[in-house]
Amino acid sequence: MKKLMLLLFVSLMTVNLMAQEKKAAITFESDVVDYGEIDYGSDGVREFAFKNTGNDVLIIARVYSTCGCTIPKKPEAPIQPGESGVIEVKYDTKRPGPIRKTITVYSNASETPYTLKIKGVVKPQSGK
DSSP states (O other): OHHHHHHHHHHHHHHHHHHSOOOOOEEESOSEEEEEEEOTTOOOEEEEEEEEOSSSOBOEEEEEESSTTEEEEOOSSOBOTTOEEEEEEEEOTTSOEEEEEEEEEEETTEEEEEEEEEEEEEOOOTTO
């Protein structure tokens, strides 16, 4: 009887462990970067910090922007569980006016892409 109970216990534990699916998960510190008011021609580089909160390796497959004025740069190396990374975004600050752009992130964390946003205002070129 003890052997049967032990066998049943081990079987249940094995099924339970197999049921815990390995999956990456991405958690951003913020999904919006606010440039505020920035000077014409100034540095337009900002970062979206994130962490792999899943239990499998996170791979950022593709990152793209809605406009050629915004250039996102994804991490090339996979992000291990519990580790952090950044997606760098460079906005062309030689375009005065409001900034409202979307960056789309494709990864193995979800079939649905993650959406990030940048906003702000580029001041007009001084002297013009």
